[in-house]
Structures are given as structure tokens and as C-alpha cells.
């Protein structure tokens with residue numbers, strides 16, 4: 001049992017970080033970024049290249065990954081989403097754009113990095129073993145700690161920095177934020193860059209454990225979308241809860257349902273549908289325009 | 290100080306403003322009165338840059354501002370308290386007030402403004418760490434006026450500050466507007482459907498009907514004007 005909970009927390013922390021990025025972009029731009037999983041994969045490949053291929057320090061690789069994805073996010077916002085939002089009255093336009101961007105990133109990743117599964121050298125060796133009740137390799141513990149640190153860092157940034165306050169204001173009332181002098185273009189771009197950066201960081205973290213491959217993008221986008229729906233779209237604590245809930249569900253169901261075959265995701269999807277029928281706004285969904 | 294010339298505006302081919310010209314001198318409180326749908330909010334949204342006029346010009350301190358972005362206009366010194374208050378509901382009173390100072394950078398000056406606002410509206414001190422969404426309508430109205438003052442505006446635009454507020458608090462807000470104009474030397478453009486209150490606390494006024502200015506003049510004179518009494522003051526004495 002302890003093992004299942006530890007696995008759940010480990011998964012949940014990564015998921016929460018992915019969901020935070022997605023929910024931030026949604027709260028600010030009203031855009032469901034269906035390319036989020038592809039950004040995560042791209043982050044994994046950047047870390048793979050710098051740490052795995054070039055043999056540079058992991059910390060540097062993670063830093064470059066964060067910067068790269070932030071730039072990708074900023075460019076995508078400025079040249080794709082912003083013009084479409086300005087011209088189109090319909091939410092569907094940005095959904096299509098996001099889905100298209102996902103396919104585009106898949107193609108770019110295929111061209112640049114190929115379709116093979118890629119792994120990197122282990123960060124640290126050794127396994128933590130508590131009486132055979134909890135067994136956890138040290139590198140997983142490190143990655144878990146890094147993910148938690150990123151979540152805390154992000155929340156402190158949103159709560160206490162001037163930029164974070166402006167981003168929250170923009171999400172809560174776009175007109176009022178502008179009337180306080182917040183430049184929507186600039187802060188929309190900042191938010192998009194931050195969201196993409198979070199996705200990239202998770203890719204850079206998880207490539208050291210599970211490796212990375214092209215096929216992970218789509219499913220990760222779907223999972224991120226689910227977590228945000230569970231927690232409530234556009235709400236920061238919602239994203240964290242959604243991530244943790246999905247992480248724990250996966251870890252618990254994978255072990256308890258193992259004997260019934262590969263039905264974990266079927267059960268998760270069905271429970272999500274029932275849950276959303278009862279609470280369409282998710283756990284803490286607030287009507288944030 | 291502020292000059293609107295021949296402003297025209299329409300939404301989806303429906304005319305909202307027809308050749309509106311309005312002027313405000315430094316130090317004045319000018320009222321803009323008129324029924325629901327007359328176009329008062331549209332004028333304020335054009336001044337703040339949230340909407341762009343289809344034609345006409347807006348000048349502020351001799352500079353055309355009708356092509357500037359809302360954030361540039363805030364930097365220039367025009368700050369609006371929007372209709373319906375528009376608090377940031379999930380932020381604390383403190384964070385709402387600090388958002389007001391977003392366009393400023395000196396920490397000590399911001400702190401001074403914060404102290405002044407809390408002194409002017411002591412209720413905000415009591416509610417300081419509460420979410421703004423949990424405040425009463427009157428408290429929210431004081432908070433958003435305080436939030437606007439945090440920007441240290443030269444010109445304050447108020448869109449129906451008495452809307453949906455208990456009568457006792459309306460008097461308090463009216464008093465605050467007079468003080469802000471007199472003591473802090475902030476010029477005020479006050480939009481109101483509560484015409485009597487607006488005419489009492491303003492120097493001059495413009496009365497609007499469906500998209501254009503019908504009557505303008507000194508507020509004291511308008512209070513005695515028969516046309517104004519009939520159309521805007523409900524015919525009472």
C-alpha cells in the first residue's frame with residue numbers, strides 16, 4: 001500500500017506540473033492548448049540532446065530546456081494564437097489551431113529527433129529501500145523533489161511577484177487588468193511562455209526516468225486535459241488537485257486492476273465522465289471567463 | 290485637459306455615439322448624465338482605449354490618445370473605475386489595491402498611496418486580507434475607487450459609482466469624490482444615472498440622449514433647468 005501511495009505522489013507531482021501550465025494558458029487566453037503534450041515531448045528531447053548526447057551537466061540541460069520551451073511558447077502565442085484570437089469570434093478557432101500545432105510539433109520532432117525511444121544516463125544510482133515496503137530508486141526521488149520544488153516555486157511566483165499578480169488579474173478580469181495598465185499582449189505572451197516552459201521542464205525531468213519518444217505527445221495532451229477538467233479549468237489549486245488525483249488513480253488502479261487486464265484507463269475515463277456529469281466545472285471550477 | 294471632438298462610434302452598425310464633443314479642464318469635476326443606453330460607458334471606454342472610436346479625436350494634455358493602448362493611457366495619467374466595479378474577485382483587497390499601482394515603480398511612493406487609501410477608506414483596512422469577491426457592493430465600490438487612486442491618476446473616470454449601492458453609502462462615496470477632487474487635485478469625469486447626486490457634486494455637466502449631448506452647462510444651472518428637471522431629475526422639485 002505504501003508503495004502505491006509513493007508511486008501516486010511521484011506521478012501526481014509530474015502531472016500537476018503539466019496541468020499547471022495548461023491551466024495557466026487557459027485562464028489567460030481561453031485557449032485549450034492541445035499541443036501541450038507535444039511541448040512536453042519537445043522538452044524531453046532538448047534535455048536528451050544536451051545531457052544525453054552532448055554530455056553537458058543535467059542542470060544546464062534542464063535550464064536550456066526551460067528557456068527553449070519558453071521561447072517556443074512566446075513565438076507560438078505571438079505569431080499564431082494572438083492573430084487568430086484578434087480576428088476570430090469563436091473559441092473553436094483556437095482549439096483547431098492548438099490541435100494543428102500539436103500535429104506540426106509532432107512532425108518537427110519526427111524530422112529532427114526521429115521516431116526512436118531515447119533514454120539518457122541515470123542521474124544517480126542506487127535504490128531507497130524501506131523494509132521492502134517502499135522501494136524507490138534515488139533518481140526518482142530526486143525527480144520527484146525537483147517537480148515539487150517547481151510547483152512551489154511557480155505558486156510563490158504567482159502569489160507574490162508583480163508579474164504573477166498581473167497574470168492573475170488578467171485571468172480574473174481582462175478589462176479591469178487593462179485599466180490598471182497591464183499590457184494584455186505582453187502578459188498573454190508571458191503566460192503562454194510560462195505554460196510551455198512548465199510542460200518542457202516536466203519533459204526534461206521525466207526523460208531521465210522513462211526516456212522520451214514521439215508517441216508520448218498525444219496521450220500526454222489528453223491526460224493534461226483530463227486533469228484540468230477534474231480540477232476545474234483555469235484554477236491553480238484545481239490543476240494541482242487534478243494532477244494528484246490522476247496520479248493516484250493511475251497508481252492505485254494499475255495495481256488493483258492488474259489482474260483484470262489493461263482496463264485502468266477505461267475505468268478512469270468512465271469515472272471522469274460520470275464525475276463531469278455531476279460537476280461540470282470540476283472540483284473547484286470557477287466561472288473565469 | 291481632456292478634449293473629445295466629434296467622436297462617432299457604433300457596434301455592429303448600431304450607432305452608439307453621434308458627433309460627441311466633450312471638454313474637461315484641469316481641476317474640474319464634470320458629470321455625464323443620461324438614461325441607460327445613452328452612450329455614457331461607451332465614451333469612457335473610448336477615453337481609456339478599451340474601445341477605438343470610428344472617427345473623431347481624443348486629446349489629453351495636448352496629445353492625441355485615441356490611437357494609444359489602454360496601458361499607455363494609464364501611464365499618461367487617466368484611470369477608470371469601470372461600471373459594475375469589476376473587482377478581481379479571487380484576489381485579496383491588498384492585492385487588488387497593489388494591482389492599482391501596477392503602472393508605478395517606486396516602492397516607497399506606492400506604500401504612501403496605500404496608506405492614504407486605507408486612511409480614506411478605513412473599512413478596507415478591516416477587510417485587507419479578505420477576497421474582494423466577499424465584500425459588500427459598497428465596500429467593493431470603495432475598494433475600486435481606492436484601486437484607481439493607487440495609480441495616482443491626473444484624471445479619474447468613474448462609471449456609475451452609485452449603481453446598486455445602499456443610499457447611506459452613496460452619500461459617503463459622493464463625499465469621497467468631492468474630497469479626491471479638492472484635496473488630491475484629481476480631475477474627475479463622473480458618469481451617473483443618479484443625476485441629482487452627480488449635478489450636486491460636479492462643476493459642469495453634459496446631459497446625453499441616445500448617443501449625443503443634448504444639454505450642457507454649469508451643474509448648478511442645470512439643477513434649475515426645466516428641461517433637465519423633466520428629463521433627468523424625474524420632474525421632482
Ligand SMILES: Nc1ncnc2c1ncn2[C@@H]1O[C@H](COP(=O)(O)OP(=O)(O)O)[C@@H](O)[C@H]1O
Nearest residue numbers: 300304305323324325326327328329330331332
Ligand atoms: N459591446 C457592445 N455591443 C453591442 N452594443 C453595445 C455594446 N456596448 C454598448 N452597446 C450599445 O451601445 C449603446 C450605448 O451603450 P452604453 O455606452 O453602455 O450606454 P450607457 O453607459 O449610457 O448605459 C446602447 O444602445 C448599447 O446597447
Ligand SMILES: [Mg+2]
Nearest residue numbers: 329330331372
Ligand atoms: Mg453604462
